[in-house]
Amino acid sequence: xxxxxxxxxxxxxxxxxxxxxxxxxxxxxFMFSFWRTESYELYPDWNLDNYRVLFTEAAYRTFLLRSLIxxxxxxxxxxxxxxxxxxxxxxxxGRYRLLLVLLLAAPFFTGVILRIAALQGIFGPGGLINMALxxxxxxxxxxxxxxxxxxxxxxxxxxxxxxxxxxxxxxxxFNFDLLETAKINGAGPWRAFIEVTWPLxxxxxxxxxxxxxxxxxxxxxxxxxxxxxxxxxxxxSLGQQFGETGTWALGSAMGVVLFxxxxxxxxxxxxxxxxxxxxxxxxxAR
Amino acid sequence: MPTxxxxxxxxxxxxxxxxxxxxxxxxxxxxxxxxxxxAQAATPTLRLLMWQPYAIKETIAAFEDKFKAKFAPxxxxxxxxxxxxxxxxxxxxxxxxxxxxxxPRLYFRQGLTKGLDYGKIPNMSGVFADFHPDxxxxxxxxxxxxxVAAPNCWGGYGITINSSMIAKEDVGSIDxxxxxxxxxxxxxxxxxxxxxxxxxxxxxTKLGTKDGPRPDGKPFNPYQLxxxxxxxxxxxxxxxxxLLLTRYQDYDALDRLMxxxxxxxxxxxxxxxxxxxxxxxxxxxxxxxxxxxKPKEGGLGWVDxxxxxxxxxxxxxxLAHAWINLFLEKENYVRVVRSTGYGGxxxxxxxxTEDEIALYFQxxxxxxxxxxxxxxxxxxxxxxxxWSDVEAS
Numbered sequence: 001x002x003x004x005x006x007x008x009x010x011x012x013x014x015x016x017x018x019x020x021x022x023x024x025x026x027x028x029x030f031m032f033s034f035w036r037t038e039s040y041e042l043y044p045d046w047n048l049d050n051y052r053v054l055f056t057e058a059a060y061r062t063f064l065l066r067s068l069i070x071x072x073x074x075x076x077x078x079x080x081x082x083x084x085x086x087x088x089x090x091x092x093x094g095r096y097r098l099l100l101v102l103l104l105a106a107p108f109f110t111g112v113i114l115r116i117a118a119l120q121g122i123f124g125p126g127g128l129i130n131m132a133l134x135x136x137x138x139x140x141x142x143x144x145x146x147x148x149x150x151x152x153x154x155x156x157x158x159x160x161x162x163x164x165x166x167x168x169x170x171x172x173x174f175n176f177d178l179l180e181t182a183k184i185n186g187a188g189p190w191r192a193f194i195e196v197t198w199p200l201x202x203x204x205x206x207x208x209x210x211x212x213x214x215x216x217x218x219x220x221x222x223x224x225x226x227x228x229x230x231x232x233x234x235x236x237s238l239g240q241q242f243g244e245t246g247t248w249a250l251g252s253a254m255g256v257v258l259f260x261x262x263x264x265x266x267x268x269x270x271x272x273x274x275x276x277x278x279x280x281x282x283x284x285a286r
Numbered sequence: 287m288p289t290x291x292x293x294x295x296x297x298x299x300x301x302x303x304x305x306x307x308x309x310x311x312x313x314x315x316x317x318x319x320x321x322x323x324x325a326q327a328a329t330p331t332l333r334l335l336m337w338q339p340y341a342i343k344e345t346i347a348a349f350e351d352k353f354k355a356k357f358a359p360x361x362x363x364x365x366x367x368x369x370x371x372x373x374x375x376x377x378x379x380x381x382x383x384x385x386x387x388x389x390p391r392l393y394f395r396q397g398l399t400k401g402l403d404y405g406k407i408p409n410m411s412g413v414f415a416d417f418h419p420d421x422x423x424x425x426x427x428x429x430x431x432x433x434v435a436a437p438n439c440w441g442g443y444g445i446t447i448n449s450s451m452i453a454k455e456d457v458g459s460i461d462x463x464x465x466x467x468x469x470x471x472x473x474x475x476x477x478x479x480x481x482x483x484x485x486x487x488x489x490x491t492k493l494g495t496k497d498g499p500r501p502d503g504k505p506f507n508p509y510q511l512x513x514x515x516x517x518x519x520x521x522x523x524x525x526x527x528x529l530l531l532t533r534y535q536d537y538d539a540l541d542r543l544m545x546x547x548x549x550x551x552x553x554x555x556x557x558x559x560x561x562x563x564x565x566x567x568x569x570x571x572x573x574x575x576x577x578x579x580k581p582k583e584g585g586l587g588w589v590d591x592x593x594x595x596x597x598x599x600x601x602x603x604x605l606a607h608a609w610i611n612l613f614l615e616k617e618n619y620v621r622v623v624r625s626t627g628y629g630g631x632x633x634x635x636x637x638x639t640e641d642e643i644a645l646y647f648q649x650x651x652x653x654x655x656x657x658x659x660x661x662x663x664x665x666x667x668x669x670x671x672x673w674s675d676v677e678a679s
Contacts, residue, residue, distance in 0.1 A: 037666075037667065038667065039662070039665070039666060040366065040369060040370060040373060040662075040666060041373075042374075057671070057674070058675075058678065059671075059674040059675050059677070059678035060674065060678075062678035063674075063677075063678060120539075124542070124543075124546075125531075125543060125546045125548035126542060126543075126545070126546035126548070142470075145531070145532075145548075146531060146532035224476070224535060225535055228530075228531070228532045228533075229527050229530045229532060229533055229677075230527070232677035232678065237674060237677070240478070240670075240673075241670070242370075243363075243364070243366070243367050243370075244364050244366050244367060244477060244478055244479070245366065245478060245666050245667075245669070245670040245673070246366050246369070246370050246666055247666060247667055247670050250667075250670070
């Protein structure tokens with residue numbers, strides 16, 4: 001009887017799972033993107049028409065641009081918020097470090113819709129902020145009610161825990177004694193941060209940026225509930241192709257474009273990471 | 287057209303007919319039917335693809351108790367979503383599906399559903415004559431040979447108005463939704479079909495093409511717009527977008543926005559109108575509410591229906607008929623209209639107050655036929671492109 005190699009036994013189920021749940025659907029989406037939809041029917045007429053539509057029709061470029069700008073702004077805001085928080089926890093959290101990081105995940109105990117509904121309850125016309133303003137006779141803040149700004153705030157709220165966690169995990173592996181060395185050698189706190197802390201924790205930061213940017217790029221629910229009529233994102237339009245309009249072929253092409261952009265972002269970030277200067281994985285010691 | 291027969295449908299009858307059909311199936315196929323072979327799987331399950339408001343727990347409990355069956359619903363939002371689900375995923379996963387307007391005919395034409403036997407739905411006798419297939423023809427196939435669906439509730443996609451904020455002379459036309467006097471105080475739903483179709487009625491009216499001869503030789507249908515009408519519709523929708531506060535995602539959101547007086551006018555299925563009317567009567571809001579069911583240019587309407595999936599086996603087909611029958615029973619049905627807030631197709635006036643009769647359109651069933659019924663867009667691809675242009679503008 002032929003003996004199955006132990007490695008195959010060990011890796012087989014995982015490989016099979018990835019193949020069935022990830023690669024096959026991706027392949028199907030890729031294939032459909034070259035087909036045609038007509039009145040809710042998919043026809044295997046191989047063509048590039050869906051891609052032509054995506055790159056020539058202004059509407060889809062607008063959706064993509066909105067999503068890219070939204071994801072970029074959200075990532076930068078998360079970065080600005082997450083660094084001091086993660087730094088504080090890693091440096092001064094002591095034995096409560098893990099607890100503090102877990103507390104950041106508290107909003108995840110509820111569903112995304114509930115969290116967005118809570119934000120609506122704060123920003124909405126009859127929400128906490130505008131009600132409080134009304135008590136003092138002040139007009140409501142229109143910029144917070146169903147605007148792209150409200151959607152961005154929602155994204156930051158939803159994704160910032162990912163960024164904090166990634167940076168924190170990098171910082172807990174960081175040797176803070178290096179900052180003392182920099183100080184002894186005449187570096188001020190800001191220079192020490194720019195030349196020591198930031199580059200040695202870049203891999204954690206890059207992972208955090210990827211964890212925020214990619215889901216934000218595909219986001220559909222947050223702009224739908226908070227963004228108002230002028231915040232339709234690429235993800236929202238994509239979702240509509242597979243739901244209401246039944247234009248799956250175009251939706252598949254949108255999915256492929258979104259996937260390609262996500263890969264591009266990962267590749268760009270991958271190129272910026274210098275493993276020899278990274279304090280995250282321990283590989284820098286090699 | 288099959289006639290409605292008097293009688294009752296009991297659990298015993300359902301099981302008897304199911305068993306008889308199974309035995310016949312066993313003889314033909316040379317093997318026993320699935321529910322006879324597997325005596326362990328004693329509880330039959332009725333799997334429904336349906337709109338959530340109709341999953342009324344008391345009615346479900348009564349059904350499960352009477353027929354010793356399990357009620358297993360899956361919910362959807364728009365017609366196209368449910369249609370896609372059956373078209374792509376097949377009809378094996380569901381025994382019943384809901385739709386409105388012209389959709390039941392499309393389901394039947396595509397072989398996704400099968401004809402209904404009204405003889406097994408004795409409570410059809412309580413349904414207003416306006417919602418029987420001889421008057422409301424969309425319940426039967428084009429040839430009128432098969433009843434493809436049973437009616438459920440009806441309504442329009444009219445405009446609910448805070449009449450304390452909107453001037454009386456501005457009420458009654460779809461044009462209200464483009465009135466810049468009320469900028470920032472409008473809201474529409476986010477579904478492309480209703481938005482385009484409603485504005486399409488106004489576009490055709492403005493172009494003067496609505497009452498003229500149509501390219502297809504049929505009367506005007508806002509789901510069959512010409513290219514010129516679609517271009518005008520797009521222009522109007524882009525104009526309207528600047529006046530919107532938001533596109534509401536659900537009726538709770540619209541209720542909140544109207545109660546907060548942030549939204550003064552919104553096209554909707556009269557759900558918010560009914561809730562706000564009750565609140566006004568109870569003194570919980572300080573403004574008057576009205577609902578324009580049929581604007582002067584014309585309005586959209588719907589009759590929700592039940593259909594039976596083409597792949598439902600004999601037992602589940604019987605159960606499906608039993609469910610429809612139980613649902614239409616007056617005592618159960620009065621709960622349906624009170625719970626959903628939709629117009630009732632069953633005459634339950636004897637069980638309602640005068641206010642309820644007015645609120646649930648119990649005296650207005652004849653108006654259903656004056657509305658343009660929800661339909662499949664002439665070209666979903668073309669409509670999608672228009673909606674994307676509007677959303678990107």
